[in-house]
Structure formats: structure tokens, C-alpha cells
Amino acid sequence: DEVAKLLELKAQLGDDPGKGKFVLKCPKGTKDYNPEQMSIREGAFKTIISCFKRHGAETIDTPVFELRETLKGKYGEDSKLIYDLQDQGGELLSLRYDLTVPFARYLAMNKITNIKRYHIAKVYRRDNPAMTRGRFREFYQCDFDIAGQYDAMIPDAECVKLVVEILTKLELGDFVVKVNHRKLLDGMFAACGVPDDKFRTICSSVDKLDKTFWDDVRSEMIDEKKLDPAAADRIGTYVKLKGGLDLIEALLTDEDLKKQKAAVEGLEDLKLLLKYCDLFGILDKVSFDLSLARGLDYYTGVIYEAVLQGFAHNPSAGSDEGECQCRQCGWWWKIRWSGWVFSILESRANSSNVKTRTTDTEVFVVSAHNGLLEARMKLCNELWDADIKTEQSYKKNPKSLSQFQYCESSGIPIAVIIGSSELEKNIVKLRIVETREEVEVPREKMVDEIRSTLARLSQQKTQNNASGS
Amino acid sequence: DEVAKLLELKAQLGDDPGKGKFVLKCPKGTKDYNPEQMSIREGAFKTIISCFKRHGAETIDTPVFELRETLKGKYGEDSKLIYDLQDQGGELLSLRYDLTVPFARYLAMNKITNIKRYHIAKVYRRDNPAMTRGRFREFYQCDFDIAGQYDAMIPDAECVKLVVEILTKLELGDFVVKVNHRKLLDGMFAACGVPDDKFRTICSSVDKLDKTFWDDVRSEMIDEKKLDPAAADRIGTYVKLKGGLDLIEALLTDEDLKKQKAAVEGLEDLKLLLKYCDLFGILDKVSFDLSLARGLDYYTGVIYEAVLQGFAHNPSAGSDEGECQCRQCGWWWKIRWSGWVFSILESRANSSNVKTRTTDTEVFVVSAHNGLLEARMKLCNELWDADIKTEQSYKKNPKSLSQFQYCESSGIPIAVIIGSSELEKNIVKLRIVETREEVEVPREKMVDEIRSTLARLSQQKTQNNASGS
Numbered sequence: 021d022e023v024a025k026l027l028e029l030k031a032q033l034g035d036d037p038g039k040g041k042f043v044l045k046c047p048k049g050t051k052d053y054n055p056e057q058m059s060i061r062e063g064a065f066k067t068i069i070s071c072f073k074r075h076g077a078e079t080i081d082t083p084v085f086e087l088r089e090t091l092k093g094k095y096g097e098d099s100k101l102i103y104d105l106q107d108q109g110g111e112l113l114s115l116r117y118d119l120t121v122p123f124a125r126y127l128a129m130n131k132i133t134n135i136k137r138y139h140i141a142k143v144y145r146r147d148n149p150a151m152t153r154g155r156f157r158e159f160y161q162c163d164f165d166i167a168g169q170y171d172a173m174i175p176d177a178e179c180v181k182l183v184v185e186i187l188t189k190l191e192l193g194d195f196v197v198k199v200n201h202r203k204l205l206d207g208m209f210a211a212c213g214v215p216d217d218k219f220r221t222i223c224s225s226v227d228k229l230d231k232t233f234w235d236d237v238r239s240e241m242i243d244e245k246k247l248d249p250a251a252a253d254r255i256g257t258y259v260k261l262k263g264g265l266d267l268i269e270a271l272l273t274d275e276d277l278k279k280q281k282a283a284v285e286g287l288e289d290l291k292l293l294l295k296y297c298d299l300f301g302i303l304d305k306v307s308f309d310l311s312l313a314r315g316l317d318y319y320t321g322v323i324y325e326a327v328l329q330g331f332a333h334n335p336s337a338g339s340d341e342g343e344c345q346c347r348q349c350g351w352w353w354k355i356r357w358s359g360w361v362f363s364i365l366e367s368r369a370n371s372s373n374v375k376t377r378t379t380d381t382e383v384f385v386v387s388a389h390n391g392l393l394e395a396r397m398k399l400c401n402e403l404w405d406a407d408i409k410t411e412q413s414y415k416k417n418p419k420s421l422s423q424f425q426y427c428e429s430s431g432i433p434i435a436v437i438i439g440s441s442e443l444e445k446n447i448v449k450l451r452i453v454e455t456r457e458e459v460e461v462p463r464e465k466m467v468d469e470i471r472s473t474l475a476r477l478s479q480q481k482t483q484n485n486a487s488g489s
Numbered sequence: 490d491e492v493a494k495l496l497e498l499k500a501q502l503g504d505d506p507g508k509g510k511f512v513l514k515c516p517k518g519t520k521d522y523n524p525e526q527m528s529i530r531e532g533a534f535k536t537i538i539s540c541f542k543r544h545g546a547e548t549i550d551t552p553v554f555e556l557r558e559t560l561k562g563k564y565g566e567d568s569k570l571i572y573d574l575q576d577q578g579g580e581l582l583s584l585r586y587d588l589t590v591p592f593a594r595y596l597a598m599n600k601i602t603n604i605k606r607y608h609i610a611k612v613y614r615r616d617n618p619a620m621t622r623g624r625f626r627e628f629y630q631c632d633f634d635i636a637g638q639y640d641a642m643i644p645d646a647e648c649v650k651l652v653v654e655i656l657t658k659l660e661l662g663d664f665v666v667k668v669n670h671r672k673l674l675d676g677m678f679a680a681c682g683v684p685d686d687k688f689r690t691i692c693s694s695v696d697k698l699d700k701t702f703w704d705d706v707r708s709e710m711i712d713e714k715k716l717d718p719a720a721a722d723r724i725g726t727y728v729k730l731k732g733g734l735d736l737i738e739a740l741l742t743d744e745d746l747k748k749q750k751a752a753v754e755g756l757e758d759l760k761l762l763l764k765y766c767d768l769f770g771i772l773d774k775v776s777f778d779l780s781l782a783r784g785l786d787y788y789t790g791v792i793y794e795a796v797l798q799g800f801a802h803n804p805s806a807g808s809d810e811g812e813c814q815c816r817q818c819g820w821w822w823k824i825r826w827s828g829w830v831f832s833i834l835e836s837r838a839n840s841s842n843v844k845t846r847t848t849d850t851e852v853f854v855v856s857a858h859n860g861l862l863e864a865r866m867k868l869c870n871e872l873w874d875a876d877i878k879t880e881q882s883y884k885k886n887p888k889s890l891s892q893f894q895y896c897e898s899s900g901i902p903i904a905v906i907i908g909s910s911e912l913e914k915n916i917v918k919l920r921i922v923e924t925r926e927e928v929e930v931p932r933e934k935m936v937d938e939i940r941s942t943l944a945r946l947s948q949q950k951t952q953n954n955a956s957g958s
Contacts, residue, residue, distance in 0.1 A: 410545070
């Protein structure tokens with residue numbers, strides 16, 4: 021019978037019967053979000069957005085595709101990963117590859133130079149992602165950007181604060197925000213004797229240190245990139261360093277570094293950043309790490325990156341998409357989150373025994389016997405009009421058992437039960453689904469009683485969670 | 490200087506300087522949502538979603554593109570409006586044209602036969618839309634679907650209830666939900682002497698009655714579709730009818746109609762529907778209207794459509810996209826909203842004098858003179874940690890005036906002001922931005938005082954709105 025209904029549906033959708041078959045898959049690298057996954061995703065978005073809003077951010081949205089010309093030349097090598105739309109006449113279009121270029125187009129088009137906005141939307145990359153690690157061809161980016169001409173390290177410190185707030189609220193476990201500075205890296209390379217024209221390529225070798233061993237990075241520098249082994253070894257001593265204010269002070273007295281203007285400027289910036297982080301009460305979450313060398317193509321200032329500790333889906337094992345990254349480029353500060361957050365939250369939900377609720381339904385109206393449809397409808401209407409989230413069976417004469425089973429399987433906290441005796445006495449029976457405890461309540465007190473019961477149940481749950489953790 | 494910054498940004502985005510220029514437009518038929526528009530959109534979504542959730546709906550999400558094969562043959566003539574992705578190797582893909590086919594694919598793929606879900610997402614049509622009327626090539630659909638085998642008119646009545654709730658909460662003005670029945674239309678055509686093979690084409694003529702005059706529809710039926718003029722005139726007498734239970738009762742005694750089994754079944758269904766609508770307290774919003782003949786391609790039961798009254802952007806002036814439509818097709822009930830809701834809300838916001846706030850910021854921390862950056866930072870941190878939405882200037886030494894102007898222009902209700910005397914006395918000054926009234930508050934009572942002030946302001950606003958309307 022189910023198959024018959026699906027065939028019917030298929031026919032209703034206009035598919036010629038007998039001609040081909042309905043393709044039952046998502047495109048490669050994409051997935052559906054089922055109600056459980058949506059529940060997790062919406063919970064995470066709510067947390068992230070509330071943090072963005074706590075810091076006064078607005079939000080904007082842009083189309084899913086842009087003129088191909090707008091994206092052209094913005095992504096270097098990765099341009100081949102852009103999805104182009106077919107030329108069907110008119111403009112040539114491509115799906116957005118990230119939210120940065122559309123944001124830049126938006127700013128330029130509207131001549132905006134000051135804005136603090138977030139944008140949460142899907143982006144598209146024709147990559148061959150490791151879907152088991154939560155990476156996809158269609159995935160969310162959550163970008164928070166501050167654009168404007170501001171004073172040194174003030175927006176930077178707020179970005180770090182925001183990252184700490186979000187990771188704390190998401191309860192993803194212990195984490196650290198690594199920070200470094202583009203100018204310090206440049207100064208360090210100069211101090212180590214790296215020729216100017218090799219800065220970028222050597223930097224991209226250093227970038228691999230979170231995934232590979234120093235020896236391999238060293239070999240790459242020397243064998244592939246023809247760096248003087250002495251320079252490589254000097255880099256090696258620096259990039260192993262991590263710490264806090266002490267390390268900054270020590271490096272400011274380093275004989276080689278202090279001759280490099282860029283290095284000193286970078287260190288002074290970092291010193292100020294750490295001071296502001298201290299004022300924001302987050303110094304213990306920040307680690308100055310000289311091996312952090314991400315995203316150096318067009319970033320000019322502080323770079324930072326949040327790394328979760330001790331989690332199987334360690335994002336730092338992934339690629340660019342796997343991190344929460346913050347960068348400063350001139351007058352632009354950026355925080356970017358990607359889909360890995362959801363992968364982590366999903367796998368945690370799967371491994372716990374607690375069922376994720378997919379509806380917010382508070383009350384299910386149960387009829388104790390046949391012939392009560394109209395009474396149920398009136399009752400539902402009362403509850404809806406009182407803004408109580410209410411469901412009932414769409415069958416005329418549902419079985420009692422199946423009604424209670426539905427409450428249990430979908431986690432509805434309260435059943436309101438009516439039968440002819442309740443109707444006669446003008447009462448309802450309220451049942452707490454979990455404990456099966458029942459009370460009789462006069463009809464005119466029903467709404468109030470439901471509200472106070474819901475409040476009590478929610479309080480109990482909060483207390484249980486608190487004592488359980 | 491602004492131009493210089495934009496050029497810098499452009500360069501940072503990797504655009505080769507001198508090569509071509511940054512294209513400053515959205516693709517045809519699409520638009521950006523600026524913060525004001527997003528604020529309106531999110532407000533409307535929140536309202537709509539809260540109504541969906543009040544009725545126990547879950548939500549799902551599907552990819553923005555589907556295998557081309559999945560969409561093939563589902564949209565008849567309109568297939569030419571589908572955006573295809575370029576063949577870049579691998580699967581052939583197309584952007585979704587609506588949310589129905591992806592939902593059907595999802596149900597079939599997961600063998601789901603019972604679900605009540607909503608899906609709010611953008612869909613894509615290579616149409617030539619009237620953008621001035623709020624119609625676009627990329628636009629939102631809000632679909633609510635109930636799938637399952639249920640008893641007659643129970644889900645239908647809930648769909649009508651839901652539509653009434655949403656339109657009431659959105660405060661879009663007076664409206665009516667027109668209802669009709671596919672079987673009644675079929676029976677009526679038979680009773681009027683329309684040959685079986687002309688049902689569909691005559692039906693599509695009737696469908697035009699909300700946009701054109703009866704005389705034009707009649708001519709089309711007779712001249713183009715070769716219908717017997719007598720049959721056309723009989724249709725004419727029926728399709729002018731609208732009313733409630735009385736009309737249904739009258740038609741059930743109509744000599745011609747009562748010979749048609751389909752017509753009687755349709756009328757009995759409608760009678761039941763109106764009875765249930767009465768139980769749901771919405772009978773006054775429902776109008777049984779024999780001219781309503783929408784979406785008859787694969788709908789088998791009740792059809793309904795909400796029509797706003799007396800609004801310039803009358804959605805019924807648009808096409809398919811312009812309405813809130815509900816249909817029942819076998820075991821499937823559907824409500825669909827489209828982007829016109831936002832157009833209406835936007836044009837209303839534009840025509841009112843009230844500025845739409847784009848942030849939720851509650852407090853702006855103002856420094857009374859130079860040299861207070863660190864004190865401001867500490868204060869912000871206290872407020873953030875107390876979950877108060879707080880902003881400050883990112884300048885080291887901002888001017889007082891510009892800080893207050895920012896509060897006023899962005900609608901921030903409270904300014905917290907500090908200067909050296911406040912710091913000495915360990916107090917802050919709270920200023921209500923709108924009235925400029927100021928109070929001094931001990932630092933340790935600041936958070937509580939802010940909370941109670943916010944509550945008071947919000948209450949005042951609610952009262953003003955209530956008395957103003």
C-alpha cells in the first residue's frame with residue numbers, strides 16, 4: 021500500500037508512468053537534513069546568532085548565484101571548483117563559492133564602508149569532499165564581518181571574544197584560540213634569511229605544521245623550495261614556540277627579530293591584543309602560536325583560529341572548511357564557521373541516549389473512545405487560541421493506545437484526555453506523559469494548569485541537566 | 490578614500506588590477522536583502538514558523554539543486570524555466586523549481602508516508618517576473634505539508650485554521666479564504682453539458698475569473714475552446730455563486746447537480762469542512778466560491794486560497810507565485826506561501842515613519858572623554874557576560890556626539906556613560922536615548938537596573954502600539 025501511494029505521488033507529480041523512474045538520491049556531495057538534523061542545526065544557529073546579536077550585528081542576504089564575472093579571478097586555483105550555470109541565454113551565472121565575494125560586491129554596490137554583519141548561508145564547491153568527516157559540496161558558512169576604519173586590535177579582540185562565547189555556548193568541549201600575526205611571520209622569515217620572493221611559498225609550508233611533522237615540512241622547504249637548510253632550521257626554532265605575553269616580551273628582545281620592523285610591529289599588535297583579551301576575561305583561551313600561518317594571501321594583520329581539543333572529528337584534521345577562522349585584512353575583520361559544527365553536534369546527539377525532539381508540541385489531545393472528533397476539535401481550538409502548541413490525531417476514531425504511543429515517541433510532555441464522563445463533568449484529564457501521572461482539571465482552569473505544568477517540567481529538566489553534568 | 494578602500498578590497502579579493510572591473514550588480518531577477526529587509530523577513534518567518542510549530546510541524550531541508558532527472562517531466566510547459574547547471578563532468582544537475590518535487594523525492598527515498606513538515610527555502614525560475622510586484626527569479630516558498638492517510642476534511646480544516654492564524658498574526662489586513670472542491674467542479678461541468686475531454690481546458694478558463702471579466706472568459710470558452718454557448722451560460726450562473734452553508738444546501742437540492750455523483754461528494758466534503766471550520770472559530774473567514782479553480786492538474790479534493798482585501802499589492806493580481814494556496818491531493822495537504830508577503834510588509838514599513846531596527850543592541854557604552862578605552866572594554870565585557878546586547882565604538886577615542894548619534898540612528902534604547910568622575914565614584918550614568926533622561930546607578934546595580942529599564946521601555950512600547958492602533 022505504501023508503494024502504491026508513492027507511485028500515486030509520482031504520477032501526481034506528472035511523471036509519465038512507465039517512462040524512466042524517479043531518481044531516489046541527492047546529488048553527490050549534498051544531503052537532506054531530516055527533522056532531527058534540522059533540530060540540531062537550528063539549535064546551533066540560534067546559539068551562534070544570539071552571540072552575533074549580543075555584539076550588535078545586523079544580517080544581510082545575497083542571491084545563491086552571482087554573475088560569473090563577479091566571481092572570476094577571485095579564487096585562484098580553486099576557481100575550477102565553482103559550479104557554473106548552463107548558458108540558457110541572458111547572463112552567465114555561477115553559484116557562490118563563499119560569502120566573502122558576494123559581501124564585497126554588496127559593499128561596493130551600495131558604497132558601504134562601515135558595517136558589522138553576519139551572513140549564514142550555503143555555499144557551493146565542486147570538490148571531492150570527505151563526507152564522512154562532515155564535508156560536503158553544499159555546506160553552510162556562518163560569516164561575521166566587521167568592516168570599517170578602526171583603531172588597532174579593538175575589533176580583533178572583540179572577534180576573539182565572540183569566538184570564545186560561541187564555542188563556550190555550543191558546549192563543544194575544550195578549545196583554544198591560536199593567534200599569530202602576518203607581519204610577525206614576514207619579519208621572522210626575513211630574520212631567518214628567507215629571500216623576499218620565497219615568503220609566500222615558505223609560509224604555505226609552515227601552514228602544514230598542524231597536519232604534518234616538522235621534518236617533512238623542513239624537507240619540503242629545502243628539497244622542493246630550495247631554501248638554505250640553515251634558514252629552514254632557524255624557522256624551525258621559531259615555529260615551535262607558543263605561549264602568551266612572556267613569549268611576546270621574549271621575542272621583542274630577540275636579537276634577530278628586533279632588527280625587523282615588521283616583526284616588532286606584529287609583536288606590538290599581539291601584545292595589545294592579549295591585553296584586550298585580558299580585559300575581556302578570555303586570556304586563558306588564547307594561545308600565541310608561531311606555527312599558525314593560515315590564509316595569508318590577502319590578510320595583513322592578526323590571524324587567529326579556534327581549535328577544539330580531544331574530539332574525534334578534530335576540525336584541524338580537515339581542510340580550510342574545517343575551522344573557525346578569523347582574519348583581519350586591512351579594514352576588514354572576519355570570523356567564519358563551517359558545517360563541521362553540525363557534524364560534531366550530530367555525532368554527539370547520535371552517541372547519546374537522549375532523543376532529539378523534532379517538534380515543539382506541548383499538548384496532544386487524546387480521545388478516550390470513539391465519537392469525540394468534534395469535542396477534540398473544540399479543545400484543540402481552545403489550546404491553539406491560547407498559543408499552546410497542540411496536536412491531535414487526524415483520524416476520526418483513533419485508538420487510545422496509538423495516541424499515547426505517539427506522545428511517547430515524539431516526546432510530547434502532556435496529554436489532555438477527554439471522554440464522555442469528562443465532557444459531562446466539564447473537566448479534562450491532564451497526563452504527564454513521562455511519569456503517566458494524571459490529574460483532573462476543570463475545563464476553565466485547563467490552560468493555566470497546562471502552562472504551570474509546562475513551566476514545572478521545564479524547570480525539572482534544567483535541574484536534571486545541571487545535576488547530570 | 491572610500492574608493493581607495495574599495496579598490497584595495499577588490500585587489501585583496503585577488504582581482505588582477507587593471508584586468509576587467511568588478512561587476513556591481515545582482516543577477517537579473519534576484520536581489521540582495523539589506524539589514525532592514527532582513528529584519529522584516531526574519532520577523533515574518535518567525536511569525537509563520539511559530540504558527541507551523543503551534544500545529545506540531547517538523548522541518549526538513551533539501552539541497553538547492555537536484556539531479557536533473559528528478560525534476561524532468563514534473564513541470565510540463567514550465568520546465569523551460571528550470572535553471573540547469575553546466576555539465577562540468579559527473580551528474581547533471583538543476584536548481585530546484587519548487588519545494589514539492591524535492592519533498593516527494595525525500596519521502597520516497599526515505600519511505601516516509603506520514604509526516605507534517607514545513608520547509609522554507611528559496612526556489613528558482615528563469616521567468617520574466619514583474620519585480621516591481623515583488624516577483625523574482627529567486628524567491629522564497631514556505632511550504633507546509635501534511636502527508637498521510639487520514640479522515641475526510643480533518644487535515645483540510647487544520648490547514649484553513651493555520652492560514653487564518655498566519656494571516657491574522659502577520660497583520661496584513663482583512664482577508665478571506667476561498668474554498669472550492671475539485672469534484673464539485675467536475676460535477677458542475679458535467680451538469681452544464683461540458684464534454685469530459687474539455688473539463689480541464691474549460692476549468693483553466695474559469696481559473697481566469699479573478700483577473701478578467703466573465704464576458705471574456707465566456708468568449709474564450711465558446712470561440713477558442715468551441716464550447717456550446719448554452720453550456721457556457723450554465724457555467725456562468727454557477728461560477729458567480731459564493732456563500733456558506735446555505736449555498737451548499739441549496740446546491741445539494743439543485744436538480745442538475747444532484748444527478749452528478751462527483752458534485753454531491755464535493756458538496757458533502759465542503760459541508761463537513763465548513764462544520765469543522767465553525768468548530769475552529771474561523772467560519773467568518775471562509776468563503777465557498779465556485780469560481781475558484783486553481784491548481785487542478787493533480788489535486789483531487791478541496792482547493793483553497795487566501796485573498797487579501799483592499800491592498801495595492803493584491804496578490805491575486807499576480808500569478809501562481811502570488812498567493813497562499815492550499816490544496817489536497819489524495820493523501821497530501823499543502824499550504825504554500827510565497828515572497829509577496831515580504832513585498833507587502835516591506836512596502837508597509839517603507840510607507841510608515843517608524844524606522845525598522847536592524848540590530849537587537851540594548852546598550853551602547855559611551856565614553857565621556859578620551860582615554861577610557863580600557864574602562865569601556867571592561868564595562869562591555871561585564872554586560873556581554875550578563876547577556877546584555879552591547880556595542881561600543883571601535884575607535885580608541887571616539888567623540889561623544891558621534892557615540893550618541895549612533896545610538897539614535899540605530900535605535901539603541903540605553904546609553905551607559907562613563908567618565909573619570911563616574912569611575913571614581915564607581916557608578917555609571919544610564920541615559921534613555923529617546924527621552925535623554927539620565928540616572929546615576931552604582932556599578933554593582935548596573936545590570937539589574939538595565940534589565941528593569943529595558944522591561945519598562947518594552948512595556949511602554951507595547952502599550953503605545955496598542956493605544957495607537
